[in-house]
Amino acid sequence: MSLEYPSSSTGGGGTHLTPMNQVPVASDESFQLLIQQLRAITEETLDDSTQVKNVKNALSKSRLRQPLFTVLGEIKSRTVLSVAPTHEEKEEDPQQKRLDNMLLAEGVDGPEKCGTVAPDASGSDQADYRKRLSDIRKTYHDEMIKYNDSCDQFTNHVKNLLRDQASVRPIVKPEMDKMISIIEKKFSQIQMQLKQSTCENVMVLRSRFLDARRKRRNFSKQATEILNEYFYSHLANPYPSEEAKEELARQCQITVSQVSNWFGNKRIRYKKNIAKAQEEANMYAAKKAHAATFNNYTMQATAAALNPYSMLQAPDLHHMGAGFDLTGGYAPHLVSNFDVYKHSPPSNNYG
DNA sequence: GCTAATGATTCCGA
DNA sequence: TCGGAATCATTAGC
Numbered sequence: 001m002s003l004e005y006p007s008s009s010t011g012g013g014g015t016h017l018t019p020m021n022q023v024p025v026a027s028d029e030s031f032q033l034l035i036q037q038l039r040a041i042t043e044e045t046l047d048d049s050t051q052v053k054n055v056k057n058a059l060s061k062s063r064l065r066q067p068l069f070t071v072l073g074e075i076k077s078r079t080v081l082s083v084a085p086t087h088e089e090k091e092e093d094p095q096q097k098r099l100d101n102m103l104l105a106e107g108v109d110g111p112e113k114c115g116t117v118a119p120d121a122s123g124s125d126q127a128d129y130r131k132r133l134s135d136i137r138k139t140y141h142d143e144m145i146k147y148n149d150s151c152d153q154f155t156n157h158v159k160n161l162l163r164d165q166a167s168v169r170p171i172v173k174p175e176m177d178k179m180i181s182i183i184e185k186k187f188s189q190i191q192m193q194l195k196q197s198t199c200e201n202v203m204v205l206r207s208r209f210l211d212a213r214r215k216r217r218n219f220s221k222q223a224t225e226i227l228n229e230y231f232y233s234h235l236a237n238p239y240p241s242e243e244a245k246e247e248l249a250r251q252c253q254i255t256v257s258q259v260s261n262w263f264g265n266k267r268i269r270y271k272k273n274i275a276k277a278q279e280e281a282n283m284y285a286a287k288k289a290h291a292a293t294f295n296n297y298t299m300q301a302t303a304a305a306l307n308p309y310s311m312l313q314a315p316d317l318h319h320m321g322a323g324f325d326l327t328g329g330y331a332p333h334l335v336s337n338f339d340v341y342k343h344s345p346p347s348n349n350y351g
Numbered sequence: 352g353c354t355a356a357t358g359a360t361t362c363c364g365a
Numbered sequence: 366t367c368g369g370a371a372t373c374a375t376t377a378g379c
Contacts, residue, residue: 216358216375224357239368260367261359268369269357 034064056168072170096188099195106202108137133202140198144191151187155180219262223252227262231270232284238267 037055059065103109112134158179162171219227230248231238240248245259252259270277 218357218376258358262357264368264370265358268371271369 030062031064034059034062034068059168069170073172073175076170077172077174093192096192096195099192099199102199102202103140103195107133108140108198108202112137136198136201140194143194147187147191147194151184154187155183158183219252219254219258223254226251227259227266228280228284229288231263231266232281233288235281238263238270 037058040051040055100109159176162176162179165171218224227248230240230244234240240259240263242256245256245263249256249259254262
C-alpha cells in the first residue's frame with residue numbers, strides 16, 4: 001500500500017490511490033486539489049488564518065475527505081500508533097512505587113496517621129512533629145490537586161485542539177488516546193518530582209527529630225538509679241552481658257545501645273574520677289545495706305518475684321566480697337581494677 | 352551566660 | 366565486634 005503525492009515541480013498527475021476497496025481511485029483534479037490543500041495546511045501554523053479557514057471549508061465540503069481520512073487514519077494506526085508500548089511504559093516504575101509506599105507509610109498520602117517520631121520523645125515534640133508532618137501533607141495534597149487540575153485542563157485543551165484539527169487532518173481515536181496518555185505520563189513525571197521532594201522533606205523532618213544529639217534527654221532519675229545500682233554492685237566486673245543489658249534496658253525503658261553507651265561512659269568517667277566515683281559507690285552500697293537490714297525475707301521474696309533483677313542482685317553482693325560487703329563497706333583496692341577484664345570480661349552473673 | 356554533667360558519636364586497637 | 370578514649374552536643378543548675 002502506498003500513497004504518492006503529486007510533485008509540485010512536475011505538476012504531478014497520474015497519482016493512483018488504491019489502498020482499500022472502499023476508497024475510490026482518485027485520479028481526477030478534485031483529488032489533486034484536495035491533496036494540495038492538505039499539504040498546504042500542514043505547513044500552516046495552527047492559528048485561524050484565512051487560508052486555513054478556506055481549506056477547512058473546502059475540505060468539509062469535499063466528498064473525498066472521509067474516505068481519504070479513513071485511509072490516512074489506517075496508515076497511521078498501522079505505523080506510528082501501532083508501536084507497542086516499551087517495557088518501561090508497561091511496568092510500574094519501582095522508584096514511584098517506593099515513593100508511594102513511603103508516603104503511605106508516613107501518612108502523607110492516604111489516610112492520615114497520628115505518627116510518632118520516637119517513642120521516648122516528649123509530648124510537645126510529638127505535637128510539633130505531627131504539626132510539621134501535617135503541613136507537609138497539606139502542601140503535598142494542595143500541589144497534587146493543582147497538578148491534577150492542570151493535567152485535566154491541558155488534556156481537555158489538547159482534546160479540543162485535536163477535535164478541531166480532525167476537520168483538516170486524519171486524527172483517529174487511538175491517536176487521541178496516545179496523545180492523552182503522553183500528557184498524563186508527563187504530568188505523572190512532575191508528580192513524581194513532587195513525591196520525591198515530599199519524601200525528602202519527611203526524611204529531613206524525621207532525622208531532625210530523631211537526631212539524638214540535637215534532642216538529647218537525660219535519663220529519668222529512676223533509670224539512672226537502676227544503672228548505677230547495677231554498676232556499683234558489679235564494680236569488679238561492670239560489663240553487663242547482652243541479657244543483662246536487655247533487662248536493664250527494659251527496666252529503664254531505654255534501648256540496649258543506650259545501656260551500652262551508659263556503661264561505656266560510666267566506666268571511663270569512673271576511672272577518670274575515682275575519688276568522686278567512690279563516694280557515689282559508697283552511697284549505693286549503703287543504700288543496699290540499708291535495704292538488706294530492714295527488709296525481711298518475705299518482703300525480699302515478694303520484691304524478687306516482682307523484679308527478677310533485684311532478686312539476682314542480693315546473692316551477688318555476698319559473693320562479691322570483691323567490692324562490697326553488706327554493711328556498706330567498700331574495698332577500693334579492688335573496685336578500680338575492673339579493667340583487668342577488658343576484652344575478656346568473665347561471664348556475667350546477672351542471671 | 353557560664354560551666355559541669357551527661358548521652359551520643361567517632362575513631363582506634365585488640 | 367566490643368570497649369576505651371576523645372570529642373561533640375545538649376541539658377541542667379547556678
